[in-house]
Amino acid sequence: MDVHYSSASAEWYTPPAVIERVTAVLGPIALDPCSNEGEPVVPAQRHFTRSDDGLALPWSGPLYMNPPYGRSISAWVEKLVREHAAGNVAEAVALVPARTDTAWFANLRDCAVCFVRGRLHFSGSSSGAPFPSAVAYFGSDPRRFHSAFGDMGDIWLRWTP
Secondary structure (H helix, E strand, O other), rough: OOOHHHHOOOEEEEOOHHHHHHHHHOEEEEEEEEOOOOOOOOOEEEEEEOOOOOHHHHOOOOEEEEOOOOOOOHHHHHHHHHHHHHHOOOEEEEEEEEEOOOHHHOOOOOEEEEEEEEOOOOOOOOOOOOEEEEEEEOOOHHHHHHOOOOOOOOOOOOOOO
């Protein structure tokens, strides 16, 4: 159980229920830049594994990202924000820990964010995660995101007067 409270394991495999919702939002997933080694968990057209170094490669197409949850998570979120802002990734969904007090989480402030109710059960885990989870949507159709994820938790959008 100690591994849940440290950065000893940065990999948390996406549950099928989340993947189903992601494909409802994005359609076919073009890229999983943080794919697991071996048989991919995410049904994407392209997968970058740790050995590929997805941070160093260009990203494009509808993208799903479940980044490593260790100290490198900020680099992954920053890369997604940059690729989206540059127009390389028009739509994306990212599953992240709901660490609202971190600088990297503040980079998601312009996204629609679903705060997952309860603790997510990651694939391969016998219990719920020891941390809250959030799903962020980068794109122009937050209503579609809400339709797919609204039953998992509250959807928040940044309000600007």
